[in-house]
Amino acid sequence: MKIAVVSDIHGNVLALEAVLADLKLEAPDMVVNLGDCLSGPLWPEETAAILRETNWPTVRGNHDRFILDEPVDKMAPTDAFAAGRLSAESLDWLRTTAPTIRLPGSVFLCHGTPDNDDRYLTEKVEGPKGHLPDEQTLLAEIKGESAQIICCGHTHIPRVIQLAATGQTILNPGSVGLPSYDETHPNRHNKDAGSPHARYALMIKAAEGWEFQDKKVPYDWDAASAEAQRNGRPFWARALKHGFFGPLS
Template sequence: MKLAVVADIHGNVLALEAVLADLKCEAPDTVVNLGDCASGPLWPEETAAVLRETNWPTVRGNHDRVIAAGNIPPENRTDSFTIAHLSTESLTWIQGLPPVIQLSDDILLCHGTPDSDVSYLTENVIGDSLHRADLDTIRSRLLGNDTPLICSGHTHIQRLITLTASRQTIINPGSVGLPGYSDDTPVLHKAEAGSPHARYALIEQTSDGWQIEMRALTYDWEAAAAEAERNGRPDWATPLRSGFFGQLL
């Protein structure tokens, strides 16, 4: 079985189209989406419309949850923009996304950790940035879940970790559409992929175990950055162009 894993598209339909073109060449058996689909000052409706057509198994990200609930305060500029630009059909689709998907006995899909869409599975916040957590901390965040392959997003940083004792593999495919961001949960910090590429992962199950390839694709990230600027979000334009967030406020 060949599985493609995408996550954190964040309304960047140009990056999504680059991934779709690559998937045509790779021809996976299944594509799964780890959430945070449309949120952002780019092309939320266009992105959601494409995803609705794919019918990929898709989990709900933390931004998807906020959008689905509605009543977004105006100070949340990102999700306010998103919900204002979504069709009824796309909003209904987002509202129907599950928080976790047990794809098979061997594969679990979640956005953050199995029980939280805002918690990091493999990272700790140290200072103002993300750093890989130790293995005991990662195991504790799985809450005893022993699924052999766990696919998790949320950090926007590609990550592959093997838990030898439990014979588990954890994979974060990185972000399709936003290679850097800031967040204030649990404290103010930033995440940076280090380049503007659109990222996803390919996983193939063989007799020797999981064969995993991390992909990083070029696309017109200048056009994405310009769209963010047109919509009043230069803070998005910087990571879209560079993969680095820049200075925290």
């Protein structure tokens, strides 16, 4: 069994297309999507048109929820850009996404933590950056979820974490479409993957257990950066081009 795990596409159709080409070579048995599909100053409707056809099990990310639930005039600029460009068909598809998904074989999918789509699981923020939480913090954050594999996104930083106390694995595939960003909650901080590649992960069930692979796929990030710049988002432009957020160069 081979499962591909994608997350945080953020309307970057060029990155998504590159990942799709790589998936054809990998030929997984299943692809799952951990959410934050469309929000971004890039190509939300073009991305949605592809995702509507994939039939991937898809979790609803926090930005997917914002697009669906908040009035456009109260949305942050990134969400409002996407919401204003999505067709009724794409919004209907977004409504089919689920807060969490449980797969056969003891695999649990969420966007943030098992009970909160807007909370980090695999990063702990202290000061302007994040770091790997200690095991006790992770155990507290999974709130008793007992699945052998917990897949989450939201942080855009790839991680594979083995919990010694329970034998569980937490997998974060990183972000397909946005390698770096800044956030103001719980305090202002950056998340930087450190390269502009489109990222996803593979889970492979072998006789001796699960194997995990971090995939880093090149694509035309200069074109994605230029699109963000055209749409008035220079910090997105730099993040897409370099994998680091600000200052501008």
